[in-house]
Amino acid sequence: MRELTREEQAVLKRVARSRTEAAEVVGRARSLLVVADGAGFAAGARAGGRKSGYGVGKLVARFNRDGLNALQTRPSQGHRVTYTAEQRAQVLATFRQAPDREIDGTTTWSLTTLQRAVRKQPGMEKVSRDTLSGILHEAGLTWQRDRTWCETGVSVRTSKHGKQVVVDPDTEAKKS
Numbered sequence: 495m496r497e498l499t500r501e502e503q504a505v506l507k508r509v510a511r512s513r514t515e516a517a518e519v520v521g522r523a524r525s526l527l528v529v530a531d532g533a534g535f536a537a538g539a540r541a542g543g544r545k546s547g548y549g550v551g552k553l554v555a556r557f558n559r560d561g562l563n564a565l566q567t568r569p570s571q572g573h574r575v576t577y578t579a580e581q582r583a584q585v586l587a588t589f590r591q592a593p594d595r596e597i598d599g600t601t602t603w604s605l606t607t608l609q610r611a612v613r614k615q616p617g618m619e620k621v622s623r624d625t626l627s628g629i630l631h632e633a634g635l636t637w638q639r640d641r642t643w644c645e646t647g648v649s650v651r652t653s654k655h656g657k658q659v660v661v662d663p664d665t666e667a668k669k670s
Contacts (some may be wrong), residue, residue: 521543526554609622
């Protein structure tokens with residue numbers, strides 16, 4: 495491990511004693527201080543609440559390269575977006591079409607029947623129900639108790655004068 499500057503050592507000591515920092519950040523600071531004092535990676539692991547010195551070795555390499563930024567948790571990669579904007583639009587277009595009673599066997603979309611219809615399209619053979627649900631929710635559609643999908647903030651009211659579509663102007667504010 496490289497020599498610590500006075501500033502780095504002061505920051506590491508402050509973070510190692512902190513009660514408000516995240517526990518993993520405090521553990522990293524403790525591990526780095528122990529290794530900087532000349533102990534091995536295994537001792538650094540014990541000081542930081544880890545089981546193996548291998549992770550401490552990687553932490554030290556990251557500290558040597560990035561400095562104090564090595565203490566912070568890096569954002570995880572997560573799942574990459576599998577479907578393009580065009581494919582998502584294709585799913586919404588399929589949803590907005592009324593299901594064919596002969597082909598789809600229903601008059602309203604459920605996630606399973608929508609999945610069957612979307613999977614017939616090229617490039618969408620493995621789309622999951624969870625992905626479809628996410629696409630519909632991103633578009634502002636929610637599953638209702640009456641087993642239908644409805645657009646958030648839009649309701650159809652029946653009165654003696656016929657059906658009226660009512661749009662809530664505060665929909666976007668209420669979503670978050």
